[in-house]
Amino acid sequence: MNEVLNKLHELGIVPVVVIDDAKDAIPLAKALIEGGLPCAEVTFRTAAAADAIKAIADNFPDMLVGAGTVLTTEQVDKAVAAGAKFIVSPGTNPKVVKYCVEKNIPITPGTCNPSDVEQALECGVNIVKFFPAEPAGGLKYIKAIAAPYVDVKFMPTGGINANNVRDYLAYNKIWACGGSWMVKGDLIKAGDFEKIKELTAEAVQIVKEVRG
Numbered sequence: 001m002n003e004v005l006n007k008l009h010e011l012g013i014v015p016v017v018v019i020d021d022a023k024d025a026i027p028l029a030k031a032l033i034e035g036g037l038p039c040a041e042v043t044f045r046t047a048a049a050a051d052a053i054k055a056i057a058d059n060f061p062d063m064l065v066g067a068g069t070v071l072t073t074e075q076v077d078k079a080v081a082a083g084a085k086f087i088v089s090p091g092t093n094p095k096v097v098k099y100c101v102e103k104n105i106p107i108t109p110g111t112c113n114p115s116d117v118e119q120a121l122e123c124g125v126n127i128v129k130f131f132p133a134e135p136a137g138g139l140k141y142i143k144a145i146a147a148p149y150v151d152v153k154f155m156p157t158g159g160i161n162a163n164n165v166r167d168y169l170a171y172n173k174i175w176a177c178g179g180s181w182m183v184k185g186d187l188i189k190a191g192d193f194e195k196i197k198e199l200t201a202e203a204v205q206i207v208k209e210v211r212g
């Protein structure tokens with residue numbers, strides 16, 4: 001198993017971040033580290049994503065920084081050049097997944113039905129994102145999908161928060177949970193990194209309680 005993916009499992013929660021201004025990347029990373037979660041999926045939804053990843057990777061080399069919302073192989077290259085250690089995509093695009101697999105870049109592609117899961121398996125990936133987790137049916141639906149795919153682990157993202165993350169984490173097929181609840185855009189914009197640290201520490205505590 002890949003070391004980076006193992007680390008994601010160990011941490012249990014992957015903060016999903018949208019950064020509009022790369023100058024916020026360093027205080028954000030610091031808040032996550034101080035809160036006990038040295039990890040961030042920086043989404044390629046803003047023009048600042050690559051610069052933000054680079055700032056985090058350069059300043060906090062031990063932090064597990066990855067790129068999210070990666071839709072093309074060009075974005076994979078850009079993310080990895082900036083220092084991304086893993087790639088997350090909302091769907092399972094075989095071209096992007098195979099590209100990462102061939103280059104040994106950890107990728108968790110998004111799935112939300114059995115065909116997506118099989119497509120990911122066909123590309124050689126058995127740890128998949130499950131997106132959008134809550135709107136698609138939540139834990140009950142994941143349990144139903146997981147039954148036939150005995151070796152597949154899921155990383156649900158979308159609608160997960162401090163109130164429902166416990167249930168997800170308690171299921172042994174959940175590799176880790178992704179979510180933005182501790183790194184909401186309004187907190188980043190307001191520069192409220194103390195609150196981010198506090199919500200992060202709370203999330204870490206939940207992982208400890210559930211997984212021991």
Ligand code: 3PG
Nearest residue numbers: 016157158159160179180
């Ligand atoms: C994602 O970017 O994968 C999700 O949109 C994050 O979902 P959340 O904001 O509901 O946590």
